[in-house]
Amino acid sequence: MNYRLMILLAMLPVMAIAQPKDLEKNVAHIKDSVIAWRRQIHQHPELSNREFHTSAFIAAHLKKLGLEVQTGIAKTGVVAILKGGKPGPVIALRADIDALPVYERANLSFKSLDSADYLGQKVPVMHACGHDTHIAILLGTAEVLTAMKKDIPGTVKFIFQPAEEGPPGTEEGGAPLMIKEGVMDNPKVDAIFGLHINSQTPIGHIKYKSGSVMASSDWFTVKVKGKQSHGSQPWSGIDPVVVAAQIIQGFQTIVSRQSELTKAPVVITVGKIHSGVRSNIIPEELIMEGTIRTLDTKMQKDVHARMKLTAEKIAEASGATAELSIDTKTKVTYNNPSLVSAMLPSIEAAAGKQQVAEADWTTGAEDFSFYGDKAPAFFFFLGGMPLNQEPSKAAAHHTPDFYIDDSRLDVGIQVFCQLVFDYAGKSALVTK
Known part of the structure; x- marks a missing residue:
């Protein structure tokens, strides 16, 4: 926290946050509808950049509320604008809307039985990350705030974003495309908030963290080229499989021996390896793919450089070559510290102080991170675990x-x- 912010906070009177009149009653009135919407969306999930029915459902409801609605943003995104009855800032609230190629095993009355095409393959589809709850919550928020429109200071922008899980293949999508198409402008957003349901946090509880909260997500590919030979005569070739095994070990020493883990975590995972056609042939080439997770931007760049050096030099030592490529999918999700400090009392007032706790950072990733480049951002977690669950x-x-x-x-x-x-x-307490 900076010195100026500390002084401003100290000057504030010590008092409870006042709840807007009729807010609790209006939320209670919409609660059953929100649950019904969530279950309807859960039963009919759609994959990233293919959320056609989902976005139509969202847009229809927002239009019924009389909001200014834009569709087709970043392919299937929906944005609605609510102009309050009082002057004030522009606040954005974001929900992601896509599902995953996962088979649902739970025995629910609203279980997903849907399937879809994913990169040429028929796959089951499930809301296996809770984006259905995010949609329902934001729709409910839009309805409650519309009913209280005259008391709202400023403008609210409701962002329903597709493809948070990543667009298929080489398609563009998600938060970067939403931003590219102007979602943070016209009107320009002053602050943005988002939430994510969590299956391992008790229902009704809120967890948050100031600063870095979720990791960057980089996907990498290493192509190792050796020399093909008979499996019985490895000395006549250069085995890319053995070289790759040494590179994998080398990557892990970047984590365990070269990264300052007391500063922030680092994860390097190789999740896919492909090489060879027969068990008695040493192949010429091997391709491996994986992910890198970091929670500090400087460390992220350092890890990239070390991985390149490690792969190339290990391969060189065996007479092979290695080519590393890295594709950054998401940045570090960073909660603006001054925004967190200013708005935490509001979260505690809404959820109950005993239900709000600071969380550890996580190596999961979120493309909500990109919105933080455009305006102060605050991303927090809402519990969805039954109270009697471990x-x-x-x-x-x-x-x-x-x-x-x-x-x-x-x-x-x-x-x-x-x-x-x-x-x-x-807003005067929030620094960019």
């Missing part, structure tokens, strides 16, 4: 058994609305 036994995101208790989605609505009403009075 966190260690709750199924993780992106798995067939992923499960969300949707009985307290109203907490997400309550928090979003409180942030909208309170930000105007706190």
Whole structure:
């Protein structure tokens, strides 16, 4: 926290955050509808950049509210604008809308039985990361705020973003394309908030972190070229499989022996290897692919440089060559510290102070990170785990058994609305 912010915070009167009149009643009124919307969307999930029915459902509801609605942004994105009855800043609220190529194993009355084409292959489709809950929460927020329009200080921009999980193949998509097509402008956004449901946090609880909260996600490919030979005579060739094994080990020493892990975590994972056609032939080439996760931008660049040097020099030592390419999918998700400090009391007022706790950072990634380049951003987590569940036994995101208790989605609505009403009075405390 900077010195100026500390002084401003100290000058503020010590008082509870006031809840806008009728907010709690309006949220309670919409709660059952929000759960129903979530289950309808869950039963009919759609993959990234293919959210045609989902976006049509969203747009129809927003238009019914009388909002200014734009469709077709970043292929299937929807944006709605609500102009409040009082002057004030422009606040954006974001929800992602895509599902994953995962088979749903849970025995739910609204279980997904849908399938779709993914890169030429027929795959099952499931909301295995909870984006269905994000859609329902933001739709509910839009309805509640529309009913309270005259009391809102400023403008609210509701962003329903496709392809957070990553667009297929070489397509553009997600937050970068939304930004490229002007979602943070016209009107220009002063601050943006987002939430993510979490299957291992109790329902109704909020977790947050100031500064770096989620990792950057880089995908890498290493092409190792050796010399083909008979499997019985390895000395007559250069084995790219053995070279690749040494490179993988070398990558792990970047994590364990070359990275300052007390500063921030680093993860390097090789998830895919392809080489050879027969068991008795040493192949000429090997291709391996993986992911890099970092929570510090300087460390991210350092790891990239070390991986390149490691791969090339290990290959050179064996007479092979190695070519490394890295594609950055998301940046570090960074919560603006002054925005967190200013708005935390509002979150505590909406969710209950005992239900709000600071979290550790995570090596998961989110393309919400890109919005932070355009305006101060705050991304937090909402619990979706049944209260009697052990966190260690709750199924993780992106798995067939992923499960969300949707009985307290109203907490997400309550928090979003409180942030909208309170930000105007706190905006002077927020530094970019």
